[in-house]
Structures are given as C-alpha cells and as structure tokens.
Amino acid sequence: MASQGLTYEGCNFFRQRLVLSTLSGKWVKIKNIRSKDDSPGLQDFEASFIRLMDKITNGTRIEINQTGTVLYYQPGLLFGGQVEHECNPQRSIGYYLEALLMLAPFMKKPLRAVLRGVTNDQKDPSVDTLKVTSIPLMKSFGIDGEGLELKIMKRGMPPGGGGEVLFTCPVRRTIRPVQLTDPGKIKRIRGTAYSVRVSPQIANRIVDSARSILNKFIPDIYIYTDHMKGGNAGKSPGFGLALVAESTNGMFLSAELASNPQGQGSPMLPEDLGCNCAKLLLEEVYRGGCVDSTNQSLALLYMTLGQQDVSKLLLGPLSPYTREFLRHIRDFFQIMFKIEVQKQEDESRRGGDKVLMTCMGAGYANISKTLK
Amino acid sequence: ISKPVKAKVSVLSEEAEEDDGDAGELGALRWKEGLAQKASEAFLRQQQAAPNLRKLVYGSVIEEQNSPSDEDADEIGGLFRVSRPEKSRSRRVDAMDCSRFVPDSPHDWDQEEVLNSIRDCFVTGKWEE
Incomplete structure (x- = not known):
C-alpha cells in the first residue's frame, strides 16, 4: 500500500x-x-x-x-483532536474548511478545529454557506449528533481577515449509503446579510432588494441581519449576503455574494449585491438537484467511501471542479460512477436537466477510530 | 458541433424550395422532397441522443494529458525558446483551485418566461398527481 x-x-x-x-x-x-x-x-x-x-x-x-x-x-x-490554525488570508477559511469537512469523519479522535482568518470572500464558499448546506448534508450521511457544529465566533473580511470559526465533528466508523433522488419542492428561503465595520443599515438595504426578487416565488423568506461590532468584526470593512433555499425533502441550495475587498475594485451598492445574489440563487434553483454546486464533490466523496452498497444522488450539471474530482476518485479508489442525464420535458417548469449519479461504495472503514 | 449541421439545414432548405416547382411537374426527383424537414429531423434526433457524460468525464483524460510537444516551433535562431505561459493547457493545470461553480451565461431573471421556467420548483408551483 x-x-x-x-x-x-x-x-x-x-x-x-x-x-x-x-x-x-x-x-x-x-x-x-x-x-x-x-x-x-x-x-x-x-x-x-x-x-x-x-x-x-x-x-x-x-x-x-x-x-x-x-x-x-x-x-x-488521520489523528484529529484539538487543532488551532492561522489560515493565510489570501484564501478564506472556506478553502481550508472544505478539506476538513471531507476528512473530519474519518479521524482517530473527534476533530475540534479553531480556524482564524478571512470568513467571507469572493472566491471560496463562505463559512455561512458551508454552515447551512454542508452540515445538513453530512447529517443525511449519518454523520450527526451533538458534536457536529460549525460556529462563527468572529467575522473577518479580506484583505485583513481577523475572523474566527469553530468546527467540531464526530468520527464515524462507516458512512451510510444514501438514496437522494427526489429533491422535493422549495418551501422556504433563509439567509444572512452580514456587515462589519460599515453602517449597520447596509444589511437592511441588502435584505430589501433580495426580498423584492425572491418574493415573486415564495412568501416564506427570512433574511437575518448580522452586524458584528468591535473585536468580533475583524480588521477590514465589508458586507455580503448568503442565501439558502430549503426543500420539503430537507435539501439545501445556496448562493452568496460578498462586497469587493477594501481598496480593490469599485465600491458596490448594497442594493445591487442583494439583487445579484437573489438571481444567483434562482440560477442555482434552475440547476437544481439534491445538493448544490459547491457541495457536489463532498457528497460524491461520502458516496464513494460508504458501505458496500449502492448510493444514488441527483445533481444539477456537474461543475468543472466536480468533473475533475470524479477523475481523481477513479485514480485513488478505482471507483467510477454511473452518470445518467435526466431530461426535463419542455412543458415542465422545473429548471434544467439533472444528472443522476450512481455508485457502489468502497466499503471504507475508519480503522483508527477507537472502540469504546 | 451544432453549427455546421445548422448551416447545412439552411442550404438544403433553399435547395428544396428551388426544386419544389420542377419536381412537382416531373415527378422524377421525389427523393429530394422534404429534404429540409428530413435534415432537421435528423438534427433533432442527434441533439436528443443523451450526451455520454460518462465518456466526457472519464474518457477525455488521456487525450488531455498527451500534450503535443510542438515547443520546438517557437525557437528563435535555434538558441532561445519563446516561453508562452498563457497556453490554454498550462492555464488549466495551474488554474485557481476553487469549488465554486459560477454560471458562464446566466439567465436573464428579469424576464417573465425565464422566471416561469422554475415556477414548479417551489411549493407554490404545480404539484404532480
């Protein structure tokens, strides 16, 4: 080996x-x-x-x-345990956290990681989005319990950073196979409009403009305004919005936007940011599937490492990152997915074509987990 | 792939229209009848055949890794070699590692018909059965 x-x-x-x-x-x-x-x-x-x-x-x-x-x-x-890490502010904490989400269930000891750095930026999935999409996704694979938590202690915007996030995750010996083929219908939309070191009124302006678009579809919308002050607000000013749509079957689709970092690019209007983010969410709904585009590879990894049983998952169009991830899974685990395109009829008003991914789990067992 | 086929269809439709008058009188060149329609049907059939995603994901790797080594062509005076870092291949290999999937051509969500295309994704839309 x-x-x-x-x-x-x-x-x-x-x-x-x-x-x-x-x-x-x-x-x-x-x-x-x-x-x-x-x-x-x-x-x-x-x-x-x-x-x-x-x-x-x-x-x-x-x-x-x-x-x-x-x-x-x-x-x-993979040892886990207590970890503290100063994440380089060139990329946000989401960059580092995505890898931890993939590894955390397979550690010897439950992971308790404190990550410091940039919580929200324009490149990577933000901590807010991962909190409301990846954590429920992990629960559907049987990784749940009290130990699973992602908490934003302090917010930090680029370029300065200064945010802090706590991530704890229990360990599992095996991962449960899933059959997620019916996304259901979207029943509510939630979101967080955050602002640090700028006027707290900006968050309200974002909320109003995002609601004006989303209200055409559904009345159940609540967007929290999160204004952090003083030591919890990091080193740089900024604002942004993270939206998530929850379906009747407990699936989550997300979209987000953040303001330009201080000193880079032209200043953004909060109204424009709210509108564009709402449109991005509609785009994500159009793509559809049981898992949103940022979490595709996480879900596919858990399917690969599941017990020796068939797992099925309905996705929207595969992102370039996911396509490469599938090739890497084949290289490392010799597992190939069955990929079927599900065409939507012209009359149906349920967005674009979907992709059904099927695979046989590798029967991966976390042998380093201590037995009690 | 779709472009050349489309062009063909338009050419054929012109031909078919021209021939319509003569063929109707002579009755000899019947195979030419409805060529435009046949071509467009063939085109639609081709479009509807599901693209083999599995091949797209797993099959293309070998082709991509076989990079053509035509770097000798860039030599100046047989001594210096022009370094072209902005080549498409190297750009992909050294591109930014990011899992976000930003749409290339987003829909225009200000139009009513685009909004209608996702109406039934919500509980307020139409339900089956």
Missing part, C-alpha cells in the same frame, strides 16, 4: 489531491507547480494548507524542493 502513489502536474485541484491521498494512503507527487509563472512554486495559502494537513495527521512526510515547484506528500494517520 505504501509503495503505491500517483503523480500529477500543476497547482490546480491541490486540495482534492492531498485529501484523497490522505484517505487512500497513497502518496502523491505534484510536479511543475506554477513552473512557468512569474512567481513560481507553492504560494503562501498552499503552504498554510499543507501545515493544516500536517496538524491533523500523524507521521505525514512532506518534501518540497528549493523553488517549491515539486511537492511530495506521503500521508500519515
């Missing part, structure tokens, strides 16, 4: 390679990382990610060459 490994090129899909390597126990070598770039090699946020991986594992071997263009990663044992 230890002698097996895979070689890749380039810095794209960096996290999924390291995560799948850690879960499968196969080493991974990534060559030519930004080798033709003006600033070659691994960047600070990737180095920060590697340090986080080192903190949650035991006996991981990491070798990086002088210029940082080649990385060799030999995974160790």
Whole structure:
C-alpha cells in the first residue's frame, strides 16, 4: 500500500489531491507547480494548507524542493483532536474548511478545529454557506449528533481577515449509503446579510432588494441581519449576503455574494449585491438537484467511501471542479460512477436537466477510530 | 458541433424550395422532397441522443494529458525558446483551485418566461398527481 502513489502536474485541484491521498494512503507527487509563472512554486495559502494537513495527521512526510515547484506528500494517520490554525488570508477559511469537512469523519479522535482568518470572500464558499448546506448534508450521511457544529465566533473580511470559526465533528466508523433522488419542492428561503465595520443599515438595504426578487416565488423568506461590532468584526470593512433555499425533502441550495475587498475594485451598492445574489440563487434553483454546486464533490466523496452498497444522488450539471474530482476518485479508489442525464420535458417548469449519479461504495472503514 | 449541421439545414432548405416547382411537374426527383424537414429531423434526433457524460468525464483524460510537444516551433535562431505561459493547457493545470461553480451565461431573471421556467420548483408551483 505504501509503495503505491500517483503523480500529477500543476497547482490546480491541490486540495482534492492531498485529501484523497490522505484517505487512500497513497502518496502523491505534484510536479511543475506554477513552473512557468512569474512567481513560481507553492504560494503562501498552499503552504498554510499543507501545515493544516500536517496538524491533523500523524507521521505525514512532506518534501518540497528549493523553488517549491515539486511537492511530495506521503500521508500519515488521520489523528484529529484539538487543532488551532492561522489560515493565510489570501484564501478564506472556506478553502481550508472544505478539506476538513471531507476528512473530519474519518479521524482517530473527534476533530475540534479553531480556524482564524478571512470568513467571507469572493472566491471560496463562505463559512455561512458551508454552515447551512454542508452540515445538513453530512447529517443525511449519518454523520450527526451533538458534536457536529460549525460556529462563527468572529467575522473577518479580506484583505485583513481577523475572523474566527469553530468546527467540531464526530468520527464515524462507516458512512451510510444514501438514496437522494427526489429533491422535493422549495418551501422556504433563509439567509444572512452580514456587515462589519460599515453602517449597520447596509444589511437592511441588502435584505430589501433580495426580498423584492425572491418574493415573486415564495412568501416564506427570512433574511437575518448580522452586524458584528468591535473585536468580533475583524480588521477590514465589508458586507455580503448568503442565501439558502430549503426543500420539503430537507435539501439545501445556496448562493452568496460578498462586497469587493477594501481598496480593490469599485465600491458596490448594497442594493445591487442583494439583487445579484437573489438571481444567483434562482440560477442555482434552475440547476437544481439534491445538493448544490459547491457541495457536489463532498457528497460524491461520502458516496464513494460508504458501505458496500449502492448510493444514488441527483445533481444539477456537474461543475468543472466536480468533473475533475470524479477523475481523481477513479485514480485513488478505482471507483467510477454511473452518470445518467435526466431530461426535463419542455412543458415542465422545473429548471434544467439533472444528472443522476450512481455508485457502489468502497466499503471504507475508519480503522483508527477507537472502540469504546 | 451544432453549427455546421445548422448551416447545412439552411442550404438544403433553399435547395428544396428551388426544386419544389420542377419536381412537382416531373415527378422524377421525389427523393429530394422534404429534404429540409428530413435534415432537421435528423438534427433533432442527434441533439436528443443523451450526451455520454460518462465518456466526457472519464474518457477525455488521456487525450488531455498527451500534450503535443510542438515547443520546438517557437525557437528563435535555434538558441532561445519563446516561453508562452498563457497556453490554454498550462492555464488549466495551474488554474485557481476553487469549488465554486459560477454560471458562464446566466439567465436573464428579469424576464417573465425565464422566471416561469422554475415556477414548479417551489411549493407554490404545480404539484404532480
């Protein structure tokens, strides 16, 4: 097992390679990382990610060459426990958290991670979105109980950061297979309009404009306004909106937008941000499926690692990230999904075509979990 | 792929219209009748055949990894090589690692018919049975 490994090129899909390597126990070598770039090699946020991986594992071997263009990663044992990490503010905490969500159920000890850095930015899924979409998704795979929590202690906007998030997750020996083929109908829309170090009135303006669009579909809308002050507000000003639509079958679709970071780009009107975010949510509803586009790969990973039974999941169109993730799953676990397109009739008013993903679980067992 | 077929259809429809007068009188070139319709039917059939997503996901990897090594062509005076980091392939390989899926061509959600396309996704829409 230890002698097996895979070689890749380039810095794209960096996290999924390291995560799948850690879960499968196969080493991974990534060559030519930004080798033709003006600033070659691994960047600070990737180095920060590697340090986080080192903190949650035991006996991981990491070798990086002088210029940082080649990385060799030999995974160790997933240990978990208490972890504190200073996330590099080039990427938001969501970047690091997405990997932790994938790994947390398979650790030796339940994970209790405190992550500090940027909570909301324009690139990655924000902590707010992951809290309202990924956590319910994990519950449907049997990862639940009191220990599962994602809490925003302090908010931090780019470029300064200064936010703090607490993530705790129980461990599981096996993952339950799922049959999520009927998304149901959307019964309510919730959201959080946040603002830090700006006028608290901005959050209200966002709420009004987002409601004006969403009210055409459904009356049950509630958008919380979250204005943090003083020490909880981080180092930089900013505002944004995270929306989530909940269906009758307990499925969640999300959309979000954040303001331009201080000193970058032109200032945004809160009204425009609210409108555009509401339209993004409608776009996500049009795509549809049981899992929204940001959580596709998380759900597919849990399906792959489930017990040896058939899992089914209905998705919207596969994102480029998910397509590459499927290829990586094949490389690391030799599991291929059955992918069927479900056409929508012309008369139906239920959005675009859906994709039904079917796979047989690998029967992955968390052998490092201590028995009580 | 769809573009050339469409062009063909339009050309054929012109031909068919021209021939309509002669063919009706002579009755000899019957196979030419309704060529435009046949072509458009064939086109629709091709469109409706579900794209093989499995092949799209799992099949194309080998092709992508076989990068053509035509870098010699960029040599200047046989000594220096023009470095082109903005090549499409290297850009994908070193692109930003991000799981968000931003729509390429978002719908115009100000139009009523676009809004109608998702009406039944909500509890306020029509229910089956």
